[in-house]
Amino acid sequence: xxxxxxxxxxxDSGMGGLTVLRAMEAALPEESFVxxxxxxxxxxxxKSAETVQAYALQATQLLLAAGVKMVVxxxxxxSAVALEALTEALAPVPVVGVIxxxxxxxxxxxxxxxxxxxxxxGTVKGGAYARAIHAxxxxxxxxxxxxxxxxxxxxxxxxxxxxxxxxxAHYLTPLFAGGDGPDTLVLGCTHFPVLADAIRNAVGCGVxxxxxxxxxxxxxxxxxxxxxxxxxxxxxxxxxxxxxxxPERFARVGAIFLGRGIDAADVTLVDLRP
Amino acid sequence: xxxxxxxxxxxDSGMGGLTVLRAMEAALPEESFVxxxxxxxxxxxxKSAETVQAYALQATQLLLAAGVKMVVxxxxxxSAVALEALTEALAPVPVVGVIxxxxxxxxxxxxxxxxxxxxxxGTVKGGAYARAIHAxxxxxxxxxxxxxxxxxxxxxxxxxxxxxxxxxAHYLTPLFAGGDGPDTLVLGCTHFPVLADAIRNAVGCGVxxxxxxxxxxxxxxxxxxxxxxxxxxxxxxxxxxxxxxxPERFARVGAIFLGRGIDAADVTLVDLRP
Numbered sequence: 001x002x003x004x005x006x007x008x009x010x011x012d013s014g015m016g017g018l019t020v021l022r023a024m025e026a027a028l029p030e031e032s033f034v035x036x037x038x039x040x041x042x043x044x045x046x047k048s049a050e051t052v053q054a055y056a057l058q059a060t061q062l063l064l065a066a067g068v069k070m071v072v073x074x075x076x077x078x079s080a081v082a083l084e085a086l087t088e089a090l091a092p093v094p095v096v097g098v099i100x101x102x103x104x105x106x107x108x109x110x111x112x113x114x115x116x117x118x119x120x121x122g123t124v125k126g127g128a129y130a131r132a133i134h135a136x137x138x139x140x141x142x143x144x145x146x147x148x149x150x151x152x153x154x155x156x157x158x159x160x161x162x163x164x165x166x167x168x169a170h171y172l173t174p175l176f177a178g179g180d181g182p183d184t185l186v187l188g189c190t191h192f193p194v195l196a197d198a199i200r201n202a203v204g205c206g207v208x209x210x211x212x213x214x215x216x217x218x219x220x221x222x223x224x225x226x227x228x229x230x231x232x233x234x235x236x237x238x239x240x241x242x243x244x245x246x247p248e249r250f251a252r253v254g255a256i257f258l259g260r261g262i263d264a265a266d267v268t269l270v271d272l273r274p
Numbered sequence: 275x276x277x278x279x280x281x282x283x284x285x286d287s288g289m290g291g292l293t294v295l296r297a298m299e300a301a302l303p304e305e306s307f308v309x310x311x312x313x314x315x316x317x318x319x320x321k322s323a324e325t326v327q328a329y330a331l332q333a334t335q336l337l338l339a340a341g342v343k344m345v346v347x348x349x350x351x352x353s354a355v356a357l358e359a360l361t362e363a364l365a366p367v368p369v370v371g372v373i374x375x376x377x378x379x380x381x382x383x384x385x386x387x388x389x390x391x392x393x394x395x396g397t398v399k400g401g402a403y404a405r406a407i408h409a410x411x412x413x414x415x416x417x418x419x420x421x422x423x424x425x426x427x428x429x430x431x432x433x434x435x436x437x438x439x440x441x442x443a444h445y446l447t448p449l450f451a452g453g454d455g456p457d458t459l460v461l462g463c464t465h466f467p468v469l470a471d472a473i474r475n476a477v478g479c480g481v482x483x484x485x486x487x488x489x490x491x492x493x494x495x496x497x498x499x500x501x502x503x504x505x506x507x508x509x510x511x512x513x514x515x516x517x518x519x520x521p522e523r524f525a526r527v528g529a530i531f532l533g534r535g536i537d538a539a540d541v542t543l544v545d546l547r548p
Contacts, residue, residue, distance in 0.1 A: 040325050041315055046429075048520045051314050121523075149437065152426035155320075163423070163440040170437055246322045249395075 003232030007032040007240070008220065009068030011060050014042035015155070015250060016190035017074030018257035020098060021239060023213035024072070024220060030233035031224075033240070034066050037254070038272065040245035043151060045120025045189070049081040052122065056082040057089055058272045062242065064090060069229045072220060073097045076189050076212070077120050080128035094223050099123075101219045102186050102212035103132035107140065109208045110184040114141045116175050116207075118199075119188030121146045129188050143182060147171045147192070154191040157256050164195055168202035176203050187211040194256055241267040277506030281306040281514075282494065283342030285334050288316035289429070289524060290464035291348030292531035294372060295513060297487035298346070298494060304507035305498075307514070308340050311528070312546065314519035317425060319394025319463070323355040326396065330356040331363055332546045336516065338364060343503050346494060347371045350463050350486070351394050354402035368497050373397075375493045376460050376486035377406035381414065383482045384458040388415045390449050390481075392473075393462030395420045403462050417456060421445045421466070428465040431530045438469055442476035450477050461485040468530055515541040 008028075010021050014037045021035055038044075038059045044052045056078045060071055071090055073079045078086075079097030087095045106115045106129075117129040124146040133142050150171075153164045175181065185207050187193055193211045200209060224230040243250040247267035254262045282302075284295050288311045295309055312318075312333045318326045330352045334345055345364055347353045352360075353371030361369045380389045380403075391403040398420040407416050424445075427438045449455065459481050461467055467485045474483060498504040517524040521541035528536045 040321060042320075046316075046520065046523060047314060051519050149423075149426045149430050149432070152423045156423050158423070158444075161440075161444065163437060163444055166435075166437040166440045170432075170435065245325050246320065249320060 003030070003234070004069055004229040005231055005234060006067055006069040007034045009060070009063030009066065009071040010035045010074050011056065011063060011071060011078070012037050012075040012190060013044035013078065014039050015254040015257050018254050019190050019193045019211070020072065020074035020213045020216050022257070022259050023217045025239065027214070027217035028221060031231045032238060034063060034068055034242070035239055036063055036242040037244070037250055039243045039250055040272070043120070044075060044077040045122045045148065045151060047122060049126065052078055053082040053085050056086060060086055060090055062270060062272065064093060068093065070094045070096065070220070070223065072216065074190055074216070076102070077122040080123045080126045094227055096216065096219050096223055098190065098212035098216050099128050099132050101215035102188055102210070103129055103136060105210040105212065105215040106184050106186040107133060107136045109210050110140065112180070112183045113139060114180070114182040115184045115186060116182040117142060117144045117186045117188045118147045118171065118192065119144065120151065121148050123188055129186065143175060145171055145175055147189070150195055151189065151191050154194050154256070155253050157253070159194050159256070160197060164198040165201060168195070168198045172199065172202040176207060182207065184208045184210060191257070242270045243267050244270055244272050277304070277508070278343055278503040279505055279508060280341055280343040281308045283334070283337030283340065283345040284309045284348050285330070285337060285345060285352070286311050286349040286464060287318040287352065288313050289528040289531050292528050293464050293467045293485070294346065294348035294487045294490050296531070296533050297491045299513065301488070301491035302495060305505045306512060308337060308342055308516070309513055310337055310516040311518070311524055313517045313524055314546070317394070318349060318351040319396045319422065319425060321396060323400065326352055327356045327359050330360060334360055334364055336544060336546065338367060342367065344368045344370065344494070344497060346490065348464055348490070350376070351396040354397045354400045368501055370490065370493050370497055372464065372486035372490050373402050373406050375489035376462055376484070377403055377410060379484040379486065379489040380458050380460040381407060381410045383484050384414065386454070386457045387413060388456040389458045389460060390456040391416060391418045391460045391462045392421045392445065392466065393418065394425065395422050397462055403460065417449060419445055419449055421463070424469055425463065425465050428468050428530070429527050431527070433468050433530070434471060438472040439475060442469070442472045446473065446476040450481060456481065458482045458484060465531070516544045517541050518544055518546050
């Protein structure tokens with residue numbers, strides 16, 4: 001039986017979602033991908049829910065036009081405030097977000113039933129992680145901390161800088177002070193996995209770090225199987241990239257998140273403005 | 275003789291331009307102001323020249339509609355790439371940018387004819403400061419350094435944090451190492467004046483820090499006088515604020531830059547999308 005060779009669409013406000021693409025490429029080698037970063041309007045993390053919804057709707061329409069069989073919202077902020085609207089607007093194409101997989105990873109990891117979530121201002125303000133965790137287990141204690149500066153540090157490529165170490169200590173030390181702090185930290189922004197070393201140093205080795213990337217790949221695999229859309233490897237064309245601004249910067253900064261080089265010539269500039 | 279009581283329009287991608295408004299409020303107490311921050315699409319500093327031009331044109335049309343007599347582009351990135359287009363599009367309303375005043379302040383301050391400029395990626399890439407300085411004195415040596423993380427640190431309000439100290443050391447120490455470094459540092463982004471203490475600690479007390487705010491206020495005074503548009507104090511209504519997203523965040527973060535509190539109720543949400 002031949003598989004569904006259409007690509008999977010991946011959407012993010014910018015380059016951070018490439019950490020999710022990286023996990024999907026590793027977990028789903030038989031699939032091909034189309035990635036869209038809305039770099040002309042990033043970051044979403046400091047913007048209102050209404051604005052993020054409008055931007056995400058415009059952007060994902062482009063993925064539909066590119067013929068994708070599924071859309072992965074590889075952006076915590078957009079998943080937090082726009083997943084429901086996108087699921088409705090893009091139907092019957094399935095839409096997968098990163099919040100529920102991240103919450104699921106956190107719940108699976110915690111032993112003392114205390115989870116800390118770090119994310120952008122927008123994600124924390126909306127409280128989507130706390131809701132998703134409590135939907136899985138209402139007895140878990142959740143603390144949330146916005147870490148807006150981490151986004152800039154990740155984009156600058158300062159993954160092992162003393163600046164990042166100082167920022168991690170500033171944000172995280174208060175969350176884990178005392179003997180009965182959370183034993184699990186959810187990296188609730190797709191930028192944060194590249195700062196994992198500095199974050200781990202700040203919180204200590206007794207805290208488990210989880211992120212949405214691997215669990216989102218698992219969720220995508222399940223969704224593909226459920227809908228009979230799994231690829232067979234013959235449509236495999238790797239990944240194509242679209243950006244709404246500055247393809248050169250997308251390629252340069254994106255390589256930090258994807259973990260491999262991106263040729264600027266492989267990044268197509270698109271205009272989403274109505 | 276009565277003066278021109280129409281307000282002066284001030285435009286920035288976000289809240290950083292409030293450092294320029296602060297200087298103008300101090301220097302021009304007889305004037306009133308309308309400030310517009312394009313917070314739905316900030317930051318401009320990592321976006322392409324074409325995108326910044328399009329955004330700035332849309333935004334400044336709103337100031338014209340609000341009846342301003344002059345427009346101040348209180349954003350280095352927009353001044354660097356869009357001043358000419360805006361001057362043409364908004365004519366006959368005069369347009370004043372912040373690059374030329376900043377360059378003028380740097381040239382006036384240097385003794386050893388070596389100037390360092392720190393700015394966003396977009397401003398540095400366009401080279402507008404080097405051109406503006408060389409237009410005033412072609413023999414001056416100019417070094418430029420993008421300091422993108424400073425924007426996030428300023429917006430987080432980490433004006434005296436060890437994180438900011440570490441970032442300042444990272445960016446600035448190489449520029450001023452050795453005995454014959456620049457004696458003048460131009461803060462070529464309106465966010466940076468609030469980080470002046472950390473910047474000064476990193477570069478040492480032998481380096482003069484200059485920014486565009488005070489010299490832009492002087493340039494505005496001259497332009498008002500030249501065009502017979504100076505106010506007489508009777509139209510004085512302080513400042514009104516417009517933002518394209520998240521008025522609450524504008525008020526909270528904006529207070530860092532304006533140096534006084536902003537009531538969120540005084541910030542009007544506007545939609546620039548066509």
